[in-house]
Amino acid sequence: xxxxxxxxxxxxxxxxxxxxxxxxxxxxxxxxxxxxxxxxxxxxxxxxxxxxxxxxxxxxxxxxxxxxxxxxxxxxxxxxxxxxxxxxxxxxxxxxxxxxxxxxxxxxxxxxxxx
Amino acid sequence: xxxxxxxxxxxxxxxxxxxxxxxxxxxxxxxxxxxxxxxxxxxxxxxxxxxxxxxxxxxxxxxxxxxxxxxxxxxxxxxxxxxxxxxxxxxxxxxxxxxxxxxxxxxxxxxxxx
Numbered sequence: 001x002x003x004x005x006x007x008x009x010x011x012x013x014x015x016x017x018x019x020x021x022x023x024x025x026x027x028x029x030x031x032x033x034x035x036x037x038x039x040x041x042x043x044x045x046x047x048x049x050x051x052x053x054x055x056x057x058x059x060x061x062x063x064x065x066x067x068x069x070x071x072x073x074x075x076x077x078x079x080x081x082x083x084x085x086x087x088x089x090x091x092x093x094x095x096x097x098x099x100x101x102x103x104x105x106x107x108x109x110x111x112x113x114x115x
Numbered sequence: 116x117x118x119x120x121x122x123x124x125x126x127x128x129x130x131x132x133x134x135x136x137x138x139x140x141x142x143x144x145x146x147x148x149x150x151x152x153x154x155x156x157x158x159x160x161x162x163x164x165x166x167x168x169x170x171x172x173x174x175x176x177x178x179x180x181x182x183x184x185x186x187x188x189x190x191x192x193x194x195x196x197x198x199x200x201x202x203x204x205x206x207x208x209x210x211x212x213x214x215x216x217x218x219x220x221x222x223x224x225x226x227x228x229x
Contacts, residue, residue, distance in 0.1 A: 004157075006157075009155065035217075037220075043203070043222065043223050044220065044222050044223065045205065045220040047217055047218075047219075050217055091157055091158070093157075093158075102148065102160055102163060102173065103148075103150075103158070103160070103207075103218055104160075105150075105157030105158040105159070106157050107155050107156055107157045108155075108157050
């Protein structure tokens with residue numbers, strides 16, 4: 001069965017600090033997708049990134065970067081030079097190829113960035 | 116482009132009452148989903164649909180029913196609401212299986228059962 005674990009329930013940092021959100025997943029499929037979503041205080045879910053299991057290249061988008069390591073079943077998310085607007089709950093999610101695009105979510109990490 | 120729209124956005128129910136949550140998408144997506152979000156548990160899949168006229172159970176289907184009579188709409192029903200169903204409900208849709216598997220989410224419905 002698929003499972004996603006986000007061990008950090010809450011992280012508090014001061015603005016401009018770098019922060020890494022951890023995500024560990026379990027799956028028996030060889031083809032799967034990993035996602036990160038952001039949920040700001042307003043409540044909506046904002047898609048950040050999708051990565052398929054055959055692409056282990058790290059990705060950088062502005063201050064955001066993602067490190068995908070199949071060897072450790074991890075898909076970690078780093079925010080560089082954090083800002084107050086980064087304060088949100090971040091969810092990691094997994095979709096197996098044979099599971100109808102259903103997403104299995106981790107419990108989420110609440111990030112608080114203080115000025 | 117509205118994307119995924121949920122109605123209502125807030126609702127308070129008494130135990131035993133029934134209600135229907137409506138989800139509408141205008142992206143011609145085949146797949147639609149209902150999730151519930153509870154503190155510390157992320158989002159859990161209630162039911163989903165892979166096309167008009169089809170529905171299937173997710174991880175936590177008990178106490179809920181769904182219908183997909185039209186491709187663009189996915190309804191979630193609570194026949195006899197219980198306090199354990201107090202939650203935030205999210206509808207989502209996605210194009211199909213395959214490479215483009217991004218799910219688009221609605222704004223959420225906050226339901227309180229007293």
